[in-house]
Amino acid sequence: MIRYMLKCDQDHQFESWFRSADAFDTLCAQAQVSCPLCGSQKVTKAMMAPTVSTTRATGTEPSEPPATAPVQPTPQAAPLAPDQPTPEQIERAMAKLRAEVEQNSDYVGVEFADEARKIHTGDAPARAIYGEANFEEAKALLEDGVPVLPLPFLPKRKMN
Numbered sequence: 001m002i003r004y005m006l007k008c009d010q011d012h013q014f015e016s017w018f019r020s021a022d023a024f025d026t027l028c029a030q031a032q033v034s035c036p037l038c039g040s041q042k043v044t045k046a047m048m049a050p051t052v053s054t055t056r057a058t059g060t061e062p063s064e065p066p067a068t069a070p071v072q073p074t075p076q077a078a079p080l081a082p083d084q085p086t087p088e089q090i091e092r093a094m095a096k097l098r099a100e101v102e103q104n105s106d107y108v109g110v111e112f113a114d115e116a117r118k119i120h121t122g123d124a125p126a127r128a129i130y131g132e133a134n135f136e137e138a139k140a141l142l143e144d145g146v147p148v149l150p151l152p153f154l155p156k157r158k159m160n
Helices: 021-029 087-104 112-121 135-143
Strands: 002-008 013-018 043-045 106-109 129-131
Parallel strands (some): 106 129
16 A cells, blocks of 8 residues: 555645555546545645654664764645645544435445436435445436435445
């Protein structure tokens, strides 16, 4: 797994994990990566400082850095704009949204497109549902006037 700091064309910064560098490139090419704040799919990698362990193999903290390695200040992330939520606020909002969706909707899994269409045509009882649909299925639903909205999280069964 690899973690990237990402940035959208609206200058929102966020981080995300990917299976590999190639997986990130593939998902971006398929417009599957989007900003959690504005939904923009124009996402690029942002500058990011590597994580470096400061402990030795023995597990003890070094008393001083080696004389040959000058201490460099750790680059800080760009400051957030006053109206931009913090990552912690975004996480809490996402967790709250997930809880609301899971508590007040029926999970229909990969049958989402079929079930949404049945509800829209009156062939199934009206109710709130959530599930999984690929891009083509979601596009067809929208073109047919079925109101759908992508959720900014994966189903729990697809999470690590």
